[in-house]
Amino acid sequence: MINAQLTNRKPQRRSRKSAGGFTLIEAALTTVIISTGVLAILAAQQAFHKKSDWAQRTGTGLLLANELRELTIYLPKHDPTTGTETLGKEPNELTIADFDDIDDFAGTVDLNTLIGTGLEFRPPINALRLEIEDMEKWSQRVDVVNVLPDNISSTFTQPIGTTELMRVTVSVFYHPTQNNPVAGEAKIELDPVLVTSLSWVIGDE
Numbered sequence: 001m002i003n004a005q006l007t008n009r010k011p012q013r014r015s016r017k018s019a020g021g022f023t024l025i026e027a028a029l030t031t032v033i034i035s036t037g038v039l040a041i042l043a044a045q046q047a048f049h050k051k052s053d054w055a056q057r058t059g060t061g062l063l064l065a066n067e068l069r070e071l072t073i074y075l076p077k078h079d080p081t082t083g084t085e086t087l088g089k090e091p092n093e094l095t096i097a098d099f100d101d102i103d104d105f106a107g108t109v110d111l112n113t114l115i116g117t118g119l120e121f122r123p124p125i126n127a128l129r130l131e132i133e134d135m136e137k138w139s140q141r142v143d144v145v146n147v148l149p150d151n152i153s154s155t156f157t158q159p160i161g162t163t164e165l166m167r168v169t170v171s172v173f174y175h176p177t178q179n180n181p182v183a184g185e186a187k188i189e190l191d192p193v194l195v196t197s198l199s200w201v202i203g204d205e
Helices: 002-008 024-072 102-106
Strands: 119-121 138-147 165-174 177-179 187-189 193-202
Touching: 024 138, 024 165, 024 193, 102 138, 102 165
Parallel strands: none
Antiparallel strands: 119 138, 138 165, 165 193, 177 187
């Protein structure tokens, strides 16, 4: 009887436990997902830094432009003594400290066209006419022209002293540098970048 029961009993299959850990495909997919996320974070961080740097430069440029506006805003258009007899700086005005009117900032004025070459300050100066330290990579350019009363923003300008309105434009530039691949640690200067431009019009005195 016992032998019959043993004979009829079916052999039991042992359940096969699944192996622990990830398969190769799962590991590969995980690596791809994590790598994509890390690259996205790095790209976003890089874009944030670029925007932050540009915003900081724009703010600095606007401050530098306002320094010259503050310097010139209370000056007369032309020399208080000679008027329009001498356009541009007078012969005795050798430095920025001697400038006493707006057309002094026009640079060298051509006697035929009465158009000035403009002035550049590098390093930039403040409203007290002093150079600003540690800003060698920045410059201010001043252009002085006359404009027509009915079109003060036009690029079609007039010779200095020929209309009632004078327009002053201050352009602020940043001068980036990079390492010179030939000279080791030496820096080479790249093309200047216009950061901001500020214009205002001066009427009758």
